[in-house]
Amino acid sequence: MAETGDAQQLLVLHKRLLEGDRVASEELAGLVLERLVSDLGRKFPHTDSHVICDGVTDAVLDYCARPVSFDSSRGVPLDRFLAKAAWRNIANLLRSERRRKAREDKSVEYFEQKVVELQPSAGNPLQNEALAQQDQVAELMQTLENPVDKKVFELRMLGERRTEEFARVMGISHLPLVEQRSEVKRAKDRIEKLLKRHKASRP
Amino acid sequence: MNAQNKSGLLARAANRARVHHEYLGWFLGRYAEAEEQTDQDLADYLGASMSDFYRLFLCLRPRRGSFSSDVQQIANKFGLDAGDLARVVRYVEALEGMKDERVVDIPGEAGLLMAARARKNKPGTSAGRKKHDNRPKS
Numbered sequence: 001m002a003e004t005g006d007a008q009q010l011l012v013l014h015k016r017l018l019e020g021d022r023v024a025s026e027e028l029a030g031l032v033l034e035r036l037v038s039d040l041g042r043k044f045p046h047t048d049s050h051v052i053c054d055g056v057t058d059a060v061l062d063y064c065a066r067p068v069s070f071d072s073s074r075g076v077p078l079d080r081f082l083a084k085a086a087w088r089n090i091a092n093l094l095r096s097e098r099r100r101k102a103r104e105d106k107s108v109e110y111f112e113q114k115v116v117e118l119q120p121s122a123g124n125p126l127q128n129e130a131l132a133q134q135d136q137v138a139e140l141m142q143t144l145e146n147p148v149d150k151k152v153f154e155l156r157m158l159g160e161r162r163t164e165e166f167a168r169v170m171g172i173s174h175l176p177l178v179e180q181r182s183e184v185k186r187a188k189d190r191i192e193k194l195l196k197r198h199k200a201s202r203p
Numbered sequence: 204m205n206a207q208n209k210s211g212l213l214a215r216a217a218n219r220a221r222v223h224h225e226y227l228g229w230f231l232g233r234y235a236e237a238e239e240q241t242d243q244d245l246a247d248y249l250g251a252s253m254s255d256f257y258r259l260f261l262c263l264r265p266r267r268g269s270f271s272s273d274v275q276q277i278a279n280k281f282g283l284d285a286g287d288l289a290r291v292v293r294y295v296e297a298l299e300g301m302k303d304e305r306v307v308d309i310p311g312e313a314g315l316l317m318a319a320r321a322r323k324n325k326p327g328t329s330a331g332r333k334k335h336d337n338r339p340k341s
Contacts, residue, residue, distance in 0.1 A: 023280045026261040057219040065225035
């Protein structure tokens, strides 16, 4: 929690925000971000530091954009109010992340069931059939016009599951992890849809 | 947390501000995107160090009613030219204004199309084509 001096400083910044000061948000972020990230990191010890950082940043940005959301007359210090909001954000991010992962696992399972017959590594005893399947994979690859989609598909066929690997080939490694995941998921869904459409259009 | 971590944290927070339209970061992000500039290009244009540039992202956007004084306050804080900063914000506002106009145009067209479409008869009334239909009944 904040020292007495910091608490005073935070209250002054709160008043400035209420008066419409445009730079108080930057000063407040400079004052609390680091400490909040460190405190919340201890409360969520096994959580990705980026998730913690995003949860804290969103709490600070949301409060500064709407400082009336904090009522100083209630006796709760501003830093505790922000810590609570950040805690809620992080919990929400983790919850949606769990839901996303469950959905993705389900969809990967479904996808793997669908394409397992195309994988030569499935141990098909007939060499000719294996070759035909390789052709099918190559044909599917041909239907993807976007080179990034091709790389994503290739990774998937190799059994890659890590988001960071997909993010790397998609050139979005600089984005926050949560955004990377949603972009990767979108790309996988799009590819799956393209392949399904291609399969359906074949005579 | 060391200085490197602190600057990393600041850069990450600034990045987050790009999606909050109440912040200057949202404007700077859109400007850089529209002008195909890197953060470094834009920081150079504004005459800010990279560290100040990211702090700038965390400032609240200038309000319409007090635009000049708000821009001046931000510019003074970081020792920037208020004119350059105002130009960036106005440019993005103009871009967004154009986008809004395009959105408004679409319902306008939909309205015209709807006006040209024939109305359906109410059940039980014998108006419209049926009344004048002289085709032989099969």
